[in-house]
Amino acid sequence: MLLGLEDIQLAQARISGRVHVTPVMSSTTVGDELGVRLHLKAELFQKTGSFKPRGVFNKLLSMDPVGLSRGLVSLSAGNHAAALAYGAAAVGAAATIVMPASAMPSKVAATRRYGGEVVQTEGSLLDTCLALQRERNLTLVHPFDDLAVMAGQGTVGLELLGQVPDAGMVVVPVGGGGLIAGIAAAVKLQYPAVRLVGVEPQGADAMSQSLERGAPAHLEQVETIADGLAPPFAGEHTFRHVQRFVDEIVRVTDAEIIDAVRVLIQRCKLGAEPAGAAGLAALLAGKLSPSPGSTVVCVISGGNVGLDVLKHLL
Amino acid sequence: MLLGLEDIQLAQARISGRVHVTPVMSSTTVGDELGVRLHLKAELFQKTGSFKPRGVFNKLLSMDPVGLSRGLVSLSAGNHAAALAYGAAAVGAAATIVMPASAMPSKVAATRRYGGEVVQTEGSLLDTCLALQRERNLTLVHPFDDLAVMAGQGTVGLELLGQVPDAGMVVVPVGGGGLIAGIAAAVKLQYPAVRLVGVEPQGADAMSQSLERGAPAHLEQVETIADGLAPPFAGEHTFRHVQRFVDEIVRVTDAEIIDAVRVLIQRCKLGAEPAGAAGLAALLAGKLSPSPGSTVVCVISGGNVGLDVLKHLL
Numbered sequence: 001m002l003l004g005l006e007d008i009q010l011a012q013a014r015i016s017g018r019v020h021v022t023p024v025m026s027s028t029t030v031g032d033e034l035g036v037r038l039h040l041k042a043e044l045f046q047k048t049g050s051f052k053p054r055g056v057f058n059k060l061l062s063m064d065p066v067g068l069s070r071g072l073v074s075l076s077a078g079n080h081a082a083a084l085a086y087g088a089a090a091v092g093a094a095a096t097i098v099m100p101a102s103a104m105p106s107k108v109a110a111t112r113r114y115g116g117e118v119v120q121t122e123g124s125l126l127d128t129c130l131a132l133q134r135e136r137n138l139t140l141v142h143p144f145d146d147l148a149v150m151a152g153q154g155t156v157g158l159e160l161l162g163q164v165p166d167a168g169m170v171v172v173p174v175g176g177g178g179l180i181a182g183i184a185a186a187v188k189l190q191y192p193a194v195r196l197v198g199v200e201p202q203g204a205d206a207m208s209q210s211l212e213r214g215a216p217a218h219l220e221q222v223e224t225i226a227d228g229l230a231p232p233f234a235g236e237h238t239f240r241h242v243q244r245f246v247d248e249i250v251r252v253t254d255a256e257i258i259d260a261v262r263v264l265i266q267r268c269k270l271g272a273e274p275a276g277a278a279g280l281a282a283l284l285a286g287k288l289s290p291s292p293g294s295t296v297v298c299v300i301s302g303g304n305v306g307l308d309v310l311k312h313l314l
Numbered sequence: 315m316l317l318g319l320e321d322i323q324l325a326q327a328r329i330s331g332r333v334h335v336t337p338v339m340s341s342t343t344v345g346d347e348l349g350v351r352l353h354l355k356a357e358l359f360q361k362t363g364s365f366k367p368r369g370v371f372n373k374l375l376s377m378d379p380v381g382l383s384r385g386l387v388s389l390s391a392g393n394h395a396a397a398l399a400y401g402a403a404a405v406g407a408a409a410t411i412v413m414p415a416s417a418m419p420s421k422v423a424a425t426r427r428y429g430g431e432v433v434q435t436e437g438s439l440l441d442t443c444l445a446l447q448r449e450r451n452l453t454l455v456h457p458f459d460d461l462a463v464m465a466g467q468g469t470v471g472l473e474l475l476g477q478v479p480d481a482g483m484v485v486v487p488v489g490g491g492g493l494i495a496g497i498a499a500a501v502k503l504q505y506p507a508v509r510l511v512g513v514e515p516q517g518a519d520a521m522s523q524s525l526e527r528g529a530p531a532h533l534e535q536v537e538t539i540a541d542g543l544a545p546p547f548a549g550e551h552t553f554r555h556v557q558r559f560v561d562e563i564v565r566v567t568d569a570e571i572i573d574a575v576r577v578l579i580q581r582c583k584l585g586a587e588p589a590g591a592a593g594l595a596a597l598l599a600g601k602l603s604p605s606p607g608s609t610v611v612c613v614i615s616g617g618n619v620g621l622d623v624l625k626h627l628l
Contacts, residue, residue: 023337025359028361044583045339045583047342049583106580262621264585265585265621265624266420266585266620266621268585269358269359269363269584269585269586269617270583270584270585271578271579271580271582271583271584271585272583303583306580307576307579307580307628308628310579310628311625311628314621314622314624314625314628
């Protein structure tokens, strides 16, 4: 089952007032170097510092009250964790989030600050999450492979089309695929000619491998600096949306991501996290070929990076 | 002679389309900690990365064509330099800027990239600038002590009043005083009850000393991490505007400025330079006392900091 445009429009109405309409920044200097008109959809200014509350709010606000009152559970490297904690608090529900033992301390701290209960594990996040769900009779809010979550993330696509009506290419970072699935549906169902490109880390390329195999891939291990793009599997729903709506997925190296983090701070004054910089990384590395002079929108998906990590990247 | 509201309104009309209307970002987390509704006027997203092009464009576009065609000269630690180079190129004039030998390399490079001729000196910037002006028969565009430049900077004040109509306090970094002079005139001539506060580095407190003496002070030496706030003297015009329109000037230490730079990146995802963070530094350090729950607008005046310097601050 694929999202329809009306699912995303309904999500937009539902979450309105709960999340920011984020600004689109233009960067003449970087755009000139790339030979395009470059716009950055600044989701790092979203509540909790990433796009994730969009999907969380759409899920929670369309959930039956009984499921909500049982309490929520999920798994996340950090951004969905913070968003779920924030969203749950806003609607008066409890949230437990399973996070990797190696999660960025700043992301664990943020999740707790928003009121979430954090369970860290060295093992499989999904197994631990499903065990907690059974034991405590909680309601799962999947970080990406859920149509309501994907529809919420798709509101980024509706917004950017309004803000940059002449967009010729939209570039989106890819982790589990929730963001690109939603944006791609929102864009392609209205303007099929807009080129929709996903970018994932070379060391966590579950979606690329899924497209090659024709089915959602599970990776034995992942290795990337972009902790926000590191889920070791593509979703069933997200994969089908990528297959249907996305023109191309490219891979970037950690070095290319770090270069983009540096350019975003130096030139654009934006404090992006590595995951958030992946789209620009592909452009800077020459891995995409937008038409000269065309308008490119690059989604900067988040900005949650510890100062110690950032210091190391600069 | 003091600026009138109409001077600033005229400046706004004159520079419209040449500069960005910069966004105002709200920061709930930091605002909650301070007990206020905190808004950040994000001038770091202005063309060339600081508020300076506002004043430059108002000056150049109100100058007689003969003066413009002779070529322009100025002095600057960096942000006015880049803005003058950028503005001059936009109107087809040549610009020479005297910068300190110790200027941030990134700011010297930016000025050259925009087409400016840079002359660096270990000695007095003003003496070198005035000598060049005579020798080459150039037109001086003072970085701050010029009514047209001040009126241009005042457009920040007009904008923020429109964006945050319930502002109770406006906090502005102070170097030579051009930005606060313009903003204070724009705000106080319309809403005298809004509290207008300036913030300068403890090691470069020419404006505080000027207020104490009742006349523009010249400092023997300055010592601050905020290179953008380091001119060793207050202007004649800017001092008179501060005397008339500003409620209070407070001093912050380098450590307080660095803390604010860190908070801006970590919490607000904004890559500010030390000068740009000075206003927030005063709030975070408890040196201002906004009414609990009131609305505070803090001007983040620029974001031009080399990555090597930023790395050192984090």
